[in-house]
Structures are given as structure tokens and as C-alpha cells.
Amino acid sequence: MYPYIYLAIAPLLLPVSGLEVRQLRPAHQALEQQFAEYVHRYQKEYVKGTEEYHRRLAHYSRSAAEVERLNQRPGRLWTAGTGPLADRSEEELQSMRGWFGFARRGHFTSALTQVSSDPADTPEEFLNWTSLRSLAAVRDQGGCGSCWAVTASTVLDSHAEIYKSTQRSFSAQELVSCVPNVKKCGGTGKCGGATVELAFQYAMEHPVQTAADMPYEGSDGTCEKHPPSLMQLSKSADFDVAAVGFHAANSDAPGMKYMSGWERLPENAYSPLLLAIYERGPVAVSVDASKWSSYESGIFDSCDEDNIINHAVTLVGYGKDKKLNANFYLIQNSWGPSWGEDGQIRLLRRDEDDKYCGIDRQPQEGTGCEGGPTEVRVCGMCGILYDNAVPHFRHPRAN
Template identity: 35%
Template sequence: MLFLVTLALAAPVELVEYAPKKTTRHVLKSLDYHLSFEQYVAEYRKVYTDAEKPARQAAFEASLAAIKAHNEQIPAPSWFMGLSEHSDKSKDEWASLKGLHRGAFFSAAVAAVRANTTRRFDPPASLDWRDSGVVTPVKNQGGCGSCWAFSAAETVESAYGMATLKASGKAASIPILSPQQLVDCAPNPEHCGGTGGCAGSTQPLAFQYLISSGGEDSDLDYPYMARDGKCVAGSRKPVIGISGYEDLPMNDYTALLEALVNEGPIAISVDASWGAYEDGVFSSDSNWLIDHAVQLVGYGTEGGKDYWLVRNSWGTSWGENGYIKLEKFGEGKEPCGTDTAPASGFVCEGGPSTITVCGTSGMLSGSSYPTGAKLL
């Protein structure tokens, strides 16, 4: 987190990014290969000190070399890499973006793979909850490990949108909620992978806090600062409340799919080893270390591959305008692997030393969503 201290300012950080659609990947890749560091700095409006500039340039050049090597593979890969505002980050800074430390809903007792259910369920061929107006714009967590707070806040936003959609057939306007309130106020007494705030926590802990505190403030009233702060939520007015939340069975494909179809977007956990992702259907091996929290918003098919549609919190310059497509295999076909270091960003103190995780990037390993969302 050496260079990210520049984000810890006294002024609020712009939370929502409204960016134009990016250039298509084939043109973008051609441009990427010849983009100079100076052009990158100008494109992404970077400002460096003289001391940090050499390290930034070295990180950028390493990113560019990795992009070229990956994208020019023969046969062509199913997904492509590209530049983003994060392409000049160090390894430590990349790690700081992955602030998931799940544990409150996780223990050795549920470490085994859960069997898929046999209940009858006929999902639609594809689904994108953005089309129904229940997904708010892509946001940017900056240099704080607050992905868990963004995943939780965005899923509360979507839960409210779903409630109004089910009630009237049309989603109401959704207020942008405050991840900063969760960063500052949601307790993490058992040190579930961290101490809370920018040091990481879990979506269920965020939901528990919102239930006990009476709801979540808007980002307008409690603006995002991309750093740890003092909890001041008691002096403000929450705008959306929830009455409960549901944890889905671990590594259960059908349970996740059914919840996504019937309840709306879901807060999920992943291995975010896709920092340079640009577009396409991402697939990887099964050496997954769960370290990031995101939101699942749909699924579909592209180029003959099924995918899960996932919203990230790294801004619109990353991925497909802030989204990634993770390969989806189907019931009984999802790959499984072992997280060999859950204590470094996965479980509470004293938790298991290894965890079985399933789905591309381990995305079936931990999923939850709030219930009873309503405007206050």
C-alpha cells in the first residue's frame, strides 16, 4: 500500500464512474502494444512524485509485456488482457484491492463441498439484472481494501430494487448507499482475516451491522473516503434498511443459480487473479485463494462458452466497463480446488488451514444476500 496513501485524502472520493463505452478489444489491443508510458499517464490522468515515477513505469511496462504475451497465444485465449487505471500498481497495491476476509459465516464445519440439490428448477437461458434496473452504476473502491463493503452495499441496493420490481413490475430509483459507513462502523470482533475497514471483513458482517444499526446511509450523506474513519452513522439518517440475510450453501451451484434468478444479484467471494482482465470469458486453473468480494448479476453465453456476469469495484476502466465474465460449467460440472491459505484473507483466527472451493475463481465458495430491503 506504499503509493496508495495518495488516495487517503480529507475530501470525499468520487464513488460512481459514468464512463463512455470503451473501444472494442481488437482495436484496443493493437493500441495497447504500442502505448508509451507517457501516453498511459495522459490517458488515465496519472500524477506521480519524482521518487515514485520509476517504479510506476516499471510496473506499467511489466503489465504491457504480460498483456502482449497472453493475448498473442496460439490458439487464441477465451479472454483478453488490457490496460486500466490499475496497470501501474505494485503487487502490494494489487493485494490491497482484495479486501475480502470472510469468516463470520464460515467454519470448519462447513468446509466440505455441499452436494447439489435435486429440486426441480428451470432457469432462463440467460439473465442480466442490469436490464431490469436493479443494478446501480459501477463504483471504484480506490486504495482501500473495502471490496466487502462495496459488495454488501451494492447487494443491498439491488435488494431494494428487486423489492420494488416485484411489488410494482418496475424497479424504483435506487439511492447509492455508503460503503464508507460499513468501513467505519461494521465491527469485526473475531478478526475474521483482518480487523475490519480497509483491512478487510465480510459481507455477512456488513449485513449483520445494518440489521442492528437500523439501515444504511446514502453515499451523499456519508461519502466515500477510501480510508478508515471514525464511525459517525448515528448522527445521520439511513435510507434503506434490511430485516435479515441469507447465506447460501457453500459450493452449491443450484442454490446460487436459483437465488440469482429468484432473489436478484448476490454478494459472492472470488480469487481475483485477473487484475489485467479486459474482456472475454475468463477461465483459470483450480489453485484459488479466495481474496476478493464482488457482486454476481447474471449469466449468459459468449463464443460458445457459458459465463457468470460479475460486477467488480475497480472502476469502469477495468474489464468490460467494470465487469468480468467467469466461465460457468453447470450443475455437477463446476471445477473444485483447494484454498491453501485461507487464513491470509479468508477465515477467522483459528479457522481451518485448507478450504475446498468450487466454480471458476472459487466463485461458488461463499454467497449471501440481504432480505427485507425497504426504503426508510
Template identity: 35%
Template sequence: MVPLGKERAPAPSTTSSAQHSRRRAGVIRQAQPEAPGHQLAASHAASEKRKANKMTPMERRAKRAADEKRRWHEKRKATRESAAKFSMASEDPEKVIASLLDELVAEVAEVRDEVDEGELQEELEKLVIARSGSPLLEDTGTCEAAELELRADGYGAARGDDEPSSKRGRDSLCTLAATRWHELDGYHFERYRQEFGKMYATAEEAAAREAAFNKKLKEVRSHNAAGHSWKRGVNHLTDRTPEELSVLHGLDRALLFSQKHALSTAKPARPFTKADEVPSGVDWRRQGAVTPVKNQGHCGSCWTFASAETVESRWFLKTGELQDLSEQFILDCTPNPHACGGTGGCGGGTAALAYERLKALGGLPSEWVYPYLAGQTSGGDTKCHGLPLGGLEQPHGGAVAKAANVSGHVSLEPNSYDAVMHALTAGPLAVSVDAGGWHDYEEGVFGGGNHSHPRLDHLVQLVGYGTTPAGADYFLVRNSWTPRWGEGGYMKVARSRDAPCGVDLHPMDGDGCKGGPATVKVCGQSGILYDGVYPLV
């Protein structure tokens, strides 16, 4: 990156101005003579860009989403046709199909490798400096918003130019790669600040952050030296106080415990029994049913992320369409019942509450037409807008078009291992957990936390289960704390039919609900078996 206050010296270049323009517009070309056909293509690309510049931001987002969807369906259709053509002559059709899909992935990766993101990096640095006075930000949400704006103007890769880097499964351009748990010898605070772009307002704050960092680093090293099945590391949360970390836990505990069953609108088609067989492993990411890991920012909006992500997955499994859906719409338009004294929004909620509200409102719009803002504003307070939603068939019937239907939800039997396992074979779930020991998780099968008295306080998406090569069974959890947390944003949580149960001693912490229980039995590692929910779409 260019140091603050200095300009990059111009470097010799053999790239023509026409080629440079096409790269900025996201049109990737091999270096070749400017034949008439290429000149015509360049003229067409320039014409399309001029048209795009006349569009409103919402129209541009809609057009890019439609173009990306069309390109993907064309690729998928071509792949399936090739698979059908060659599978007849193959002894193993599955291997042929897998090979063709690998070729498709390699082709996409090759195109991305050809893209020169350097110009985007430079422009992003200038924009961030202009807005914040610093080239690096602790709040990646603000920087990602600037990156998205630049991609919308034609900088960077053609595919994904309407998504920030972290939503495409990559590190943000605003940050650097982090040091891993086995590389922490000699690690220190200044190096941490450089890696994560930490900027503090005063010397006093910097000293306090350094003290918090040093305390946490000592705990991390001690844990890793003890030979546990999971490793702890440093990440963007390492210098935060316990009070700041608690803000990330947005489960409304009182509402969950007091109305666990009342909001369920459907039951599974048949009861689950231990005699039923399930696959040895399930990973819905491999089926293309999971969008990239996201970032909830400094807001207790985990409940909206887990809820929206599970709609995304279930809608894909029903229709074949995978898209980012709006967490902000749930935040803005889902107030908590007054009987529970909750506030909704960044103040917390539950998956069941979200699904019942989406059912009443007629569905859920996409991220493109109702973007997430709560992680970038103080408290995340915005107003619900765009109602009534436009229909799937007639999207312009309302101010904001819905992208998926929600007709209700299913709440699984509390603390039932079999219910969770069988529901997972049909699709991902939203689950409530005790995330008190999760903040510095880096890799491995997690088995920590408070087993005797777990305190459910966080919502995540459960996307599968499996067994490690060493024989450790686990649930696969997707969090909303950026891809720089855990295993690329994911976590393996210990799985066992005979997992011990604990007792949540204070289920009414917070504002409380009328008629809530005094104590609650919670089973599974981190309480993961207590509250499994999925939407009906």
C-alpha cells in the same frame, strides 16, 4: 482542457447572460425569445438557487435526491400510462412498451447532449490544480469529490449534478479514454501517463513505475497473441506493484472460512434441485436493479461495496426504489470479531458480517447522507456516527436517516452451482472470488487464474449469467474498480455446472480465527461458487 498557467481566450457568444445563468443552474432551455413566461421561469429558478445557497450541504443533498426521485417517478408513471393506453390496440403490447421505454431513454440522452459541460470541465481543472498542483490525478476519487462539489454548486447537467461522472456510468472528467487491447502496437509509457493522468513524486518513482508498466505490457501482449477467450489490457492499475494491488482485495479470509455457516440467519424457502428449470440468461441491469459501477479507491473495502450494492438491488426488487447506499457506514460501523483478530474497515470483512451488523444497527443509510471517504483518505479510518439511525417513516428520528432495512442474510450452500443459479433468478448476490488474475482483464469470458489452489481474497456482486454468441457460458460480475476496468466495470467469468474444484491451502492466512479449517475445497472459476450471500430486506 486549458494548459496549466494559461487562460482560455474569450470566444464570441450569442448566449444571453440569463440563458448562461440558467445553464449554470442546470435549467436546460431551447434558444428562444425572452417572453414574459420565460422571464418568470428564470426568476423562479434564480429564487430556488438562492434558497439552495442558504441550505446546509446535507439539506442540499437531500433536496436534490428528492427532486431527482420525483422526476423519475413522474417519467415512469407517464411511460406506464402511455403503455397501458396503446397496448390495447396493439398486436404486440411488449413491443409497444419497449418502444416507449426507448423513447424515454432517447429523451434523457438528448437532454444530456444539450448540456454544455465545458464550463464544468474548466472549473474542475482550476479546483483540482488549486488542491493538488496538477490538472490530472491518478486518484480519481479525489478528483470526483471536486467534481461532485462543483455539480452541487450548479455546474453541469441538471440530472446527475449530485453524482460524479464515473457513478453515472461515464469516464471521469479527470481522465481520458484508454487505448484498447487491439490498439497496443507502439504503445508506450508516456502515452499511458497521459491517458490516465499519472503524476509521480520523484524521478525515481517514475522510473520504477515505468519498469512495472513495461513488464505488464509485455505480459498483456503475449497473452493476447495466444488466442485466449478473454483479453488483457492496460488500465489505471497497470503501473502498480503486486503489493499495491493486493490492497484492493479486502476479503477477510480467516473470518469467511471459520464462520461461513454460523452467521447465516435464514435458509432458502426450499432446497434447490437439478430438476428445477432456470431461464437461459439473467441480467439484473436490464431490470433497473443495479446502480452504476463505483470506485473503492486505495482501500480494501470491496466487501462493503459488494454488500451495499446487493442491498441496493434487493431493496429495489422489493420496493421499486433504487438508490446508492453507504459503503462508508459499513466500513465505519462494522468491527470484526476479536476472535478473528481482524480490524474491519479497509482491513477486510465479509458480506455475512456486514449484513448481521446492519441488522443490529437497524438498516443502512444512503450515500447522500453518509458519503464514501475511505478511497480518499490515508487508510480510510473514520469514526462511526449518526446512531441511532432515523426510521424510514420518520427519518429525522436519528442523526442519520436509514434508506433501507436489513433483517438478516442467507448464505448459500458452499460450492453449489444449482444454489447460485436459482438464487440469481431472484436477485443479485455478493460472492467471494480469487481476483489474483483480474487486474488487467479487459473483455471476454475469463478462464484464467490458479485452478488447483485458488486463494479467495475479493468480494464482488454477481448480477446475472448468460451465454455468448460463440456458445461460452458465463457469470456476469460487477467489480468496484471504476468503469475504466474490464467491460465498463463488469466481467464475464466462465460458468459450468462441472467446473473443477481446487483447494485453498492457506485459509488461515492473516490474523486467523479460532477453530478455522486447515484447508478448504473451493469450486467454480475463480472460486465463484464457494460463498454466495444475499441480504434479507
């Protein structure tokens, strides 16, 4: 009997005989060569032979096998690849998602909430916002579960540019460090997760620093600001800001300099989302991004009907790919410019997206606050229609 040794060529260490080792060695060498090219391409700093190197190689091997399987699907609309996240563990990928909206229905009303719009009211394709300077640099949240804050600041920056009511940026790091989350809506706060809605409310109630004054660190950081209203906000606003509809700023709120409030769009409604992106600007949307890590290009259509909403991203437009004969939502992610299509993903869009629905049976993992429902209905590809929010900026003429 041949002695058995272990060869690390896959996520699990497999027992193989001496003869099998000679047969597998070329495949292992090819895999290591691919991994070496991957490390060089994405400027990873792994030392060959170390425990970390072998752990990352195992994750890469798993991802490469999954990419090969995905790319063999007949009639596929998107291409998988071993992008910058191919060497991450599932726990690391989960921590990068870290968004977490609200599992609660509200009662507020607003123009977008009240209007029963038809898709015909908006153009077939709308990609105007892609030329905004504030969207040119795709952000990278790193290992911090701060997608909610990075998305909120991205949306606020873009609306500031569109409406020219304030020539400034909004610090994502201040949002991470300072936004209270005592109800544990979608996480424990900071890099442990929170919501875009809470971030918008904070930006309305507090004079947020610019990105230059408080640069992004990708960590919890320290909040150096403790205004009197902060404790009141933390005690009362967590559930209030979950309500669908318009949330107005107080007359003395610092945010009144540039915005009249913000709005949570109707849950699982297709037309109001298109209307928001068309009439107002980029929208903060919530999705199930559990299967996004291997996305490279094309129109992603691999989410099931049931989804766990776990990530916040910025919807910047929508259109149609004539070659693929499919409509899409254009989304800017916060995983850096090397991921996907220059940091963006196109998500399958259907005119009846509000009828493609499933259940989020783990809202406590993604969209829930303490005391919220145990399951919620989510619609659209990757649940994109469930929980979306947009600020209402003032035009300079209105000030």
C-alpha cells in the same frame, strides 16, 4: 570493455553495455511513448523523471510484457490489456482485493439451503438486473481494502430498488468505518478487510445512513455511531454469521423495515447460486481475483483449481456467449468503470462447476477467521461457489 550503466526498461534494473544501450534505446523510447499514452488515457499524475514515474513505468513494463504473453495463448477466451491497474505493484493490487469471507461450516437452514434445485429450474440466460439504476454507476474502492463493504452496499442498494421496500441507498463508508471485526475474519477490519456477511448483519441491526449522508471516502474513516448493540455484535456475531443458511432479523431490528434477514448460500453449490440470482437479485460472491488486474474483455478462464479467496464482487447475472461458445457469470467489480468491460468481468461458468474444485490452503490470507481451519475446499472458476450471500428484502405488500 564497455562501461556498464543501468537502464530502467523493466521491473528490474538491468546492467547493459554502451553498445547494448544504443540497441535498446528505441525499445525504451517506444515503451515510454506507450506509458505516456497510458498516463494520459487514465489521467494519472506522474511527473516524468521522478522516482515515482520510474517506479510506475517499471510496473507498467512488467504488466505490458505479461499482457503480451497472455494474448499469445492458443484458443483463449479473454483478452488481456494494460488497463487502469497496469502501473500498480503487487502489494497495491493485494490491498485492493481485501475481501475475506469465512472458513467455517454452519447449520442454519433456509429455502435456498434446503431446496435441491436443478439448473433446469432456471433459464439458460438471466441478465434482467443489469438494467437496475443502482448498478449503472460502477464503484471504485480506490486503494482501500473495502471490497467487502462496497459489494455489500451495492447488493443492498440493488435489492432496495427491486423490492421497492425502501427508496434509499446504504453507505459503504459507514460499513467500512463501523462494522466490527474483532475475530479478524479476513483482515483487521475497515480498509484492512472484513466480510460481506458482517456487513449484512450490521445493516440488519443498525440504521445505516445513505450514501448521500455519508459519502464514500476510500479510507478507514470514523464511526460516529455507538449503539448499545454494537459491542454485543462485535463479541458474539463474528463466527455465528459464518453459518450457511438464513440469518433472521430480530423483531425490533432497524433492518426489519425492509428486510427479514440475509442468507449465506450452501458452500460450493452451483444450482442454489443460479436460483438466488434468478429469484432474489444480485448476489455478493467471493472469488480469487489475483489474476484479474490485466483483464480487458472476454470470458475469463485463467484461474487454477486451487484458489485463495481474496475479493468480494457482485454477481448481477449469467448468460452464454454464442461466438465463444461458452457460458459465463456476469460480475460487477469495484475497480471503477475503466477496468474490464465497463467495470465488469465475465467469468467462465460450467454446468458442473461444483465438480471443478480445489483447495484454499491459505484461508488466513483470504477467507479465515482466527481459530478457523487451515484449508478449505473451493469450487468453480476462481472459487466462485465457495462463499456467497444474499439479503432477503421484503416486498411492500409484506410489510
